[in-house]
Amino acid sequence: MSDDVFETLSRVEAEERDVVLPRFDVRDAWALGSRMREAAAAAALPIVIGIALGEARVFHAALPGSSADNDGWLDRKARVARRYGRSSYGVGLAFRAAGRDFDTDGRLDTSLYAAHGGVFPITIIGVGVVGTVGVSGLPQADDHAFVVSHLREYAATL
Template identity: 35%
Template sequence: MTETDSPRIAELRQHEEELVFARFDHHDAWRLGSLIASRAIAGGHGVAIDIRRHNMVLFRCVLPGPTADQEEWIRRKSASVLRFERSTALLAEEFAAKGFDPTQGGWLAPEDFTLAGGSFPIRVRGTGVVAAVTASGLSSDDDHQLVVDGIRTYLAAAAD
């Protein structure tokens, strides 16, 4: 952590260092997405869940509650993760700490990217980022936490 990092930025960076996959394929996408969906159902959360490799959707689930807007949020959140290879929650915190909004001034088109939390990189050890997993329908922080908790649970079970 640098002197300018907030505790939240340090926590979000820790998530990304900790939550790394040994491998990730279409079957893993199905299992991870299903696990996150089950957690959302158990928590009574109306969310949409998406796992994609760029434009290829590997998993999609829309539970009761989300609106058609969630499709756009998912597309823009996952585009941000796949471009920067960091979670949207971390990107939002880092840019806010710098007092800079990359969707203003022509750098990132706001119709294509967003920094709202809830999308997280699927990083494979020795390979890098291969996909993004996204939740949309709750607050940015809650979307992020749903995804992080799902990945953490999935990786713990895979380690057994």
């Protein structure tokens, strides 16, 4: 097992602990999603962006170059984040760090679940996970980094 997996997992676990919000509702979803969409458009990123509160999709945007496949990946990654209460990237890394493969050892339908980077839990201080924010269309580490940077930046405004 590569040391990179353990180092990356440690960093992602720290992000999961540290990127928490005092509140988050549909107005916040619109504000955060709009910021993410503007940044993605400015960088010409071919991604889809999705934010959910519980099971309700409260923000969605598809940028040029993205496709329905990206929506499918976003949905599969969001199911992982909701099920495990942590980032989809963190789940995949934890399986790899344990010498396991999510697709076979996770015992979940891989047409519905994907432990790849790009979806992060929306966690409210004193409440817990209330939703997810994610993107799909870039390599998984880049999807994850885009979401975390924007969620961290938005949290600083609250």
